[in-house]
Amino acid sequence: MNRGDVKVSTDSVNEFWDWAVGRYEDRLVRDALLELQETAGLTILEAMFLAWLGRRGQVISGSEQRRIREAITPWVEGVVLPLRQQRQAWTDKKSMMINRRYLLGLELEAERALAHLLINSLTILDAETGSPSDIDQNLVLIPELADAASRAGVTDMLAR
Incomplete structure (x- = not known):
């Protein structure tokens, strides 16, 4: 998978977008994420992207998260x-x-467009089976989810 490969990028964007929209349609997920957006300044799609990566078994590093932030x-x-x-x-x-x-x-x-920026900020690895632990390892890198209880709730909701 090359980051410059438009088809792979488009496929990844579509896969991520469909997953994120599906999760966001759940009223409880939407309400909890909107609350964190309002109270902590969470960028919902960024959190969903890191959770999606974790579900796919892709755990990112702090430097990769910084690259994501710089891009978005x-x-x-x-x-x-x-x-x-x-x-x-x-x-x-x-x-x-x-x-x-x-x-x-x-x-x-x-x-x-933000989904495109997120996808293009990293090399998206082939999907494997991820775990809630993989999701949490990614979400812990988001400063707005520093509160362990809030992060655990987001991890639980997006791991389903």
Whole structure:
């Protein structure tokens, strides 16, 4: 698998995206992750990416996590967060309902682009059977999941 191989990259993005969307559709998972996003500043898709890697048996290093952060931070701070903040600002404004719907679509596109950045930040190894321990070893590298109880909850939810 070459990082430059567009087909492999696209296949990996689609596989990851489908998995992440499937997990996010679970109301309990979504609510817990949104709470951590709000209280700890968690980038949900980053946590899901590290969990997905762990489920595939790929445990990453601290330097790989730093590389991930370097790849995604400009996009998260410059695109994802401003879109989210504007959508939230329009939440209670009836006159902005249509615009808010457009923003939701843009947010989804921005998250999909974030999935590409995540996939392209690492070499994705062939899938093996991972374990909750592999997931936790990856999630412990996310500073926003430093709280062991919060991380254990995320590990448990995303290991299912």
